[in-house]
Amino acid sequence: MQLRIGTRSSPMALAQARLVAALLSGQPLEPTIVPLSTSGDRWGGSLARLGGKGAFVKELDRAQLDGEVDLVVHCLKDIPGDVPLPDGLTIAAYLPRDDVHDCVVGARLADLPAGARVGTSSVRRAAQLRRRHPGLTPVPIRGSANGRLAKLDAGDFDALILAVAGLERIGEQRRVAQILTTTQMLPAIGAGVLALQCRVDDAATLAAARALDDASTRACVTAERALLRELRGHCHSPIAAHCTDSDTGLTLHAAVYSADGADLLEATDHGSEPDKLGVAVAGELLAKGARTLIDEIPH
Numbered sequence: 001m002q003l004r005i006g007t008r009s010s011p012m013a014l015a016q017a018r019l020v021a022a023l024l025s026g027q028p029l030e031p032t033i034v035p036l037s038t039s040g041d042r043w044g045g046s047l048a049r050l051g052g053k054g055a056f057v058k059e060l061d062r063a064q065l066d067g068e069v070d071l072v073v074h075c076l077k078d079i080p081g082d083v084p085l086p087d088g089l090t091i092a093a094y095l096p097r098d099d100v101h102d103c104v105v106g107a108r109l110a111d112l113p114a115g116a117r118v119g120t121s122s123v124r125r126a127a128q129l130r131r132r133h134p135g136l137t138p139v140p141i142r143g144s145a146n147g148r149l150a151k152l153d154a155g156d157f158d159a160l161i162l163a164v165a166g167l168e169r170i171g172e173q174r175r176v177a178q179i180l181t182t183t184q185m186l187p188a189i190g191a192g193v194l195a196l197q198c199r200v201d202d203a204a205t206l207a208a209a210r211a212l213d214d215a216s217t218r219a220c221v222t223a224e225r226a227l228l229r230e231l232r233g234h235c236h237s238p239i240a241a242h243c244t245d246s247d248t249g250l251t252l253h254a255a256v257y258s259a260d261g262a263d264l265l266e267a268t269d270h271g272s273e274p275d276k277l278g279v280a281v282a283g284e285l286l287a288k289g290a291r292t293l294i295d296e297i298p299h
């Protein structure tokens with residue numbers, strides 16, 4: 001049976017699709033990769049003007065609903081948290097979480113001089129950077145991870161903040177100068193997790209994808225995404241969270257920042273039911289005033 005995997009065309013997305021194809025290959029499946037170009041990839045301007053991060057996933061979703069592809073591989077981090085998945089689509093599997101950390105490329109943060117330009121477009125990363133390193137200047141950057149590395153090499157920036165998992169996927173992990181601990185840089189919701197999306201009526205693809213689902217990762221990201229949903233966070237929200245799973249159950253730690261990093265609200269809770277845990281931690285953050293910080297930043 002042929003199984004067409006739809007993906008964005010960036011080197012990172014193609015690497016992810018190849019990884020999933022390798023995991024799925026074997027009788028009776030013959031995975032093929034169908035690279036699609038999304039308006040998010042073609043557009044060089046501000047993502048906010050294109051409708052946010054959703055620009056990267058919307059067109060893949062449409063191609064899948066139209067039957068052009070059978071399986072779509074998304075970075076979970078890129079799937080909007082404030083809107084439900086389109087009707088007719090479901091996440092059949094979450095692959096085991098890769099490295100969840102952000103890192104610095106080009107220099108260690110402590111070695112950078114005052115005023116150094118640190119490339120990141122993430123409100124979450126910029127807020128945490130401003131909070132811990134007020135002397136450094138976060139500067140917006142767009143494009144694929146490979147494109148960002150090229151801009152660093154061209155001298156446009158003094159350092160970059162990127163996800164370790166992304167650099168590993170494009171074979172550039174040697175460029176990591178400093179791994180940031182989750183205390184130094186609390187990760188994005190869903191960081192390091194690949195989501196395998198299927199049509200709800202496609203039993204054959206669903207069955208193949210479900211075999212790759214990692215239950216522990218599913219529990220953790222279900223808690224993280226329940227939090228995001230309750231906070232009504234969008235891709236420009238300064239929200240960070242990390243859920244871990246151990247013998248004693250799930251622990252969800254979450255934070256909401258002001259864009260300048262001056263304000264920080266934090267909450268941590270334990271539990272065994274992922275959705276309830278996410279709702280509980282979101283409730284604590286809202287009780288502390290998270291709504292005001294989140295709504296300060298335009299969608």
Ligand SMILES: NCc1[nH]cc(CCC(=O)O)c1CC(=O)O
Nearest residue numbers: 075077162163165166191192193
């Ligand atoms: N926003 C783009 C994006 N989406 C997922 C990853 C990396 C892999 C991951 O965390 O799943 C990246 C690149 C980055 O943030 O450096």
